[in-house]
Amino acid sequence: xxxxxxxVDLRHLRYFVAVAEEExxxxxxxxxxISQPPLTRQIxxxxxxxxxxxxxxxxxxxxxxxxxxxxxxxxxxxxxxxEQATERTQRAGQGKLGRLDxxxxxxxxxxxxxxxxxxxxxxxPDVKVVLHTMTKAEQIEALRQRRISVGFNRMLAPxxxxxxxxxxxxxxxxxxxxxHPLAAQPVIHFAELQDHPMVLFPTxxxxxxxxxxxxxxxxxxxxxxxxxxxxDAVTGVALVAGGFGVCLVPDSATTxxxxxxxxxxxxxTPPNFYVDLSCIYRKDDQSPILAAFLDTAxxxxxxxx
Amino acid sequence: xxxxxxxVDLRHLRYFVAVAEEExxxxxxxxxxISQPPLTRQIxxxxxxxxxxxxxxxxxxxxxxxxxxxxxxxxxxxxxxxEQATERTQRAGQGKLGRLDxxxxxxxxxxxxxxxxxxxxxxxPDVKVVLHTMTKAEQIEALRQRRISVGFNRMLAPxxxxxxxxxxxxxxxxxxxxxHPLAAQPVIHFAELQDHPMVLFPTxxxxxxxxxxxxxxxxxxxxxxxxxxxxDAVTGVALVAGGFGVCLVPDSATTxxxxxxxxxxxxxTPPNFYVDLSCIYRKDDQSPILAAFLDTAxxxxxxxx
DNA sequence: TTTGATGATACCTGTAGGGTATTGAGAAGG
DNA sequence: CCTTCTCAATACCCTACAGGTATCATCAAA
Numbered sequence: 001x002x003x004x005x006x007x008v009d010l011r012h013l014r015y016f017v018a019v020a021e022e023e024x025x026x027x028x029x030x031x032x033x034i035s036q037p038p039l040t041r042q043i044x045x046x047x048x049x050x051x052x053x054x055x056x057x058x059x060x061x062x063x064x065x066x067x068x069x070x071x072x073x074x075x076x077x078x079x080x081x082x083e084q085a086t087e088r089t090q091r092a093g094q095g096k097l098g099r100l101d102x103x104x105x106x107x108x109x110x111x112x113x114x115x116x117x118x119x120x121x122x123x124x125p126d127v128k129v130v131l132h133t134m135t136k137a138e139q140i141e142a143l144r145q146r147r148i149s150v151g152f153n154r155m156l157a158p159x160x161x162x163x164x165x166x167x168x169x170x171x172x173x174x175x176x177x178x179x180h181p182l183a184a185q186p187v188i189h190f191a192e193l194q195d196h197p198m199v200l201f202p203t204x205x206x207x208x209x210x211x212x213x214x215x216x217x218x219x220x221x222x223x224x225x226x227x228x229x230x231x232d233a234v235t236g237v238a239l240v241a242g243g244f245g246v247c248l249v250p251d252s253a254t255t256x257x258x259x260x261x262x263x264x265x266x267x268x269t270p271p272n273f274y275v276d277l278s279c280i281y282r283k284d285d286q287s288p289i290l291a292a293f294l295d296t297a298x299x300x301x302x303x304x305x
Numbered sequence: 306x307x308x309x310x311x312x313v314d315l316r317h318l319r320y321f322v323a324v325a326e327e328e329x330x331x332x333x334x335x336x337x338x339i340s341q342p343p344l345t346r347q348i349x350x351x352x353x354x355x356x357x358x359x360x361x362x363x364x365x366x367x368x369x370x371x372x373x374x375x376x377x378x379x380x381x382x383x384x385x386x387x388e389q390a391t392e393r394t395q396r397a398g399q400g401k402l403g404r405l406d407x408x409x410x411x412x413x414x415x416x417x418x419x420x421x422x423x424x425x426x427x428x429x430p431d432v433k434v435v436l437h438t439m440t441k442a443e444q445i446e447a448l449r450q451r452r453i454s455v456g457f458n459r460m461l462a463p464x465x466x467x468x469x470x471x472x473x474x475x476x477x478x479x480x481x482x483x484x485h486p487l488a489a490q491p492v493i494h495f496a497e498l499q500d501h502p503m504v505l506f507p508t509x510x511x512x513x514x515x516x517x518x519x520x521x522x523x524x525x526x527x528x529x530x531x532x533x534x535x536x537d538a539v540t541g542v543a544l545v546a547g548g549f550g551v552c553l554v555p556d557s558a559t560t561x562x563x564x565x566x567x568x569x570x571x572x573x574t575p576p577n578f579y580v581d582l583s584c585i586y587r588k589d590d591q592s593p594i595l596a597a598f599l600d601t602a603x604x605x606x607x608x609x610x
Numbered sequence: 611t612t613t614g615a616t617g618a619t620a621c622c623t624g625t626a627g628g629g630t631a632t633t634g635a636g637a638a639g640g
Numbered sequence: 641c642c643t644t645c646t647c648a649a650t651a652c653c654c655t656a657c658a659g660g661t662a663t664c665a666t667c668a669a670a
Contacts, residue, residue: 008315008387009315009316010313010314010315011314011627024647024648025647025648025649026646026647026648034627034628034629035628035629035630036647036648036649037628037629037630037631037648038627038628038629039628040648040649040650041627041628041649041650042627044649050391050394050395050398051395051398052394052395052397052398052399053398053591054394056591057647057648057649058647059635059636059637059647059648060636060637060646060647061647061648062647062648065398065591065592066397066403066404066592066593066594067395067397067398067403067593070393070394070397070402070403071390071394071397074386074389074390074393074394075390077386077390078383078386078387078390081379081382081383082313082383084379085376085379085380085382085383086313086354086355088375088379089355089357089359089372089375089376089379090355090356090357090372092357092371092372093355093356093357093358093370093372094357098371098372098375099371286358286361286370287370287371288371288372289371316658329616329617330616331615331616331617339658339659339660340659340661341616341617341618342617342618342619342620342659342660342661343658343659343660344659345617345618345619346618346619346658347658347659349618362616362617362618363667364615364616364617364666364667364668365615365616365667365668366615366616366617367616367617
């Protein structure tokens, strides 16, 4: 038994389907924009490759044999699949289809990231976005191991193989217990924080938002009174609600409406009284999905500037 | 958006899969028994046709992009389908796969046909045999309209467009009511039938088995006493059981064991005291399935000769 | 720096797919 | 019965492209 299908190619299928549908080589040739003789030869060749008579030649044209009927079904099916495969691959190549693994940190899901992901899903509905909660250090490792394609974090330091792109900046607010003395004041000056215990976050890899806060204080000439260091903003605000002190948070933390916690703007704030939210990704990652995502992030940044 | 897949062909898929699996163009080329440069070009061409980067070139070789991963799955799938399609079509072309529509008459299902169909199904298990019960005239029309490929009947007359092939012959027996006078005799001579009413079958297109029986009688010098004409052998034997008379039947009718009916051989039978069972099919039918069936029928005839 | 992988390029060649002209074979029509 | 029409098949030519050889470019490891 010869393995003839080695030389069967999609052209044969296209031609075969045309002839089967037209039941006439001449018309099929016209439809295919070629002349009749080459089409005759291609059909003969296909029959020879398969070792099967696909058509019975009648004076009125070409009529499918039983085997031909079967092959017609198969050929149509294969052609449709090829069409679909190329189309899907093209969409994947344009970043419109596939999967994007994203690393996020505990409390970054408060404001910017949900909005950004929503915008991305609207533009690329067939890209499956998978979120992985992980710390900054874990994100960097996961990026290098290609377990994620992009991470979100704050206060990212430059790295040789990773690119950092700022998504948004947030100014800082003070989370205060409702019964706290500061809460009663009409205006709170930043320098007043030196007299009150503060909750800081996050624990983990430095530099982090903790260093940011400490830096702001030292720049203003005082050392903060550290009440607690906790893992993330959510826990921090929960401790504020529990009376552990005040806490500087990015303004997106206002999404957290704990009973007994109020958010206050500060007066006389030092320069750099804001914190960035950036995304981080491999410099050598050419994935069109990542490109599409970064483009969406860029638009988001411009819109919210 | 270019419809580039027009020129994607199966060779591209074969090459692509090899490169994707080897992750190295040189090794893939060796596996494909071609040299490296043409393979490089084919892959470039495929990427260009699709408008998608399928591989990232690294100093260690070729690595699939996300879109490439997707296309690999699709390509493997398509290649398997082509393999399957050609294989199935080849089997269909050899008569090993497909469908055979067979016309049979009411009582021919008694002996030969079940055995023959069984033999055919054993040799060609993937051919679906569909039985259609129809009269001789209906079979001929159905053959011409290609609703069936082969019919079974007795006493077929030659026709211009249809071929007749004898499958078997059966000698005749007499079905007698148990309490009939003839049943008591140790030997029944054919000529004695002139004194007893007979049930004849089948009604419908002539010439038929009825003419056969009448002809046997007239050749022996008498006119049969006709009790009833009925549609088929089953009804005929049923009437014998009801005392309507005796009935000449092909010996396969002994499959019908009605209470009160006994089958007797006759003595002094005239020549041609048998009836044929033939199959009939279109002379111009080139179907390999029909050919396979006729071959099985021929073997059956030889084995039962 | 050198060496040794890798894939990419340049250029040639032969084949096979496509074109035109023609033939052969039934069916239809006068 | 001969002609005519309509099919597919054949003969023959030409060109585009798959495949070959030789060489280059690049990067990593020694």
